[in-house]
Amino acid sequence: EADIYQTPRYLVIGTGKKITLECSQTMGHDKMYWYQQDPGMELHLIHYSYGVNSTEKGDLSSESTVSRIRTEHFPLTLESARPSHTSQYLCASSEGGAYNSPLHFGNGTRLTVT
């Protein structure tokens, strides 16, 4: 089983609050990703990183930001949460790129913004 951890598992927060979703992996993977998933829908890539100090935006427009100061840690921050941010956020990592390596996922953070 992959060693990738996300906290918190569930978060209910009011509009306008700043939040940080944590993601850590112990596999030493350089590649890390954040996906957003709504019920019954496909996953959408919102951010990815190829290594320390590397971050890129994905396909889905997102008001979130990410940082990669350490290989094992890839937090996602929302400066001002809105109800439209309500969703499940999944963090993943891979040894190589997505073109040749399986992705390992955390259990996700289910965010509800009231």
Place this chain on the structure above:
Amino acid sequence: KQEVTQIPAALSVPEGENLVLNCSFTDSAIYNLQWFRQDPGKGLTSLLLIQSSQREQTSGRLNASLDKSSGRSTLYIAASQPGDSATYLCAVSNDYKLSFGAGTTVTVRA
């Protein structure tokens, strides 16, 4: 833009029956195709990865085929068990990222 489709969205079978799950994609210029399993409220677990040069990949009761030219992949699960109940997603890689289908939710009735 790569579009990935999985039909049907849901499937219910009696225990012991073989499962056939379909995945189609619009852009055949892929590096690989991956099948994942997702249990309710959990993340995704990688099941199989098929490189674009391969035709199929097998792991235990699971077998996945890939026909890149027609933009299709099929996941076969032999002799289904109640523990196979989950949502199965396919994803294709064109470059740095994966494009996912919405998944097929499988229920295996005991």
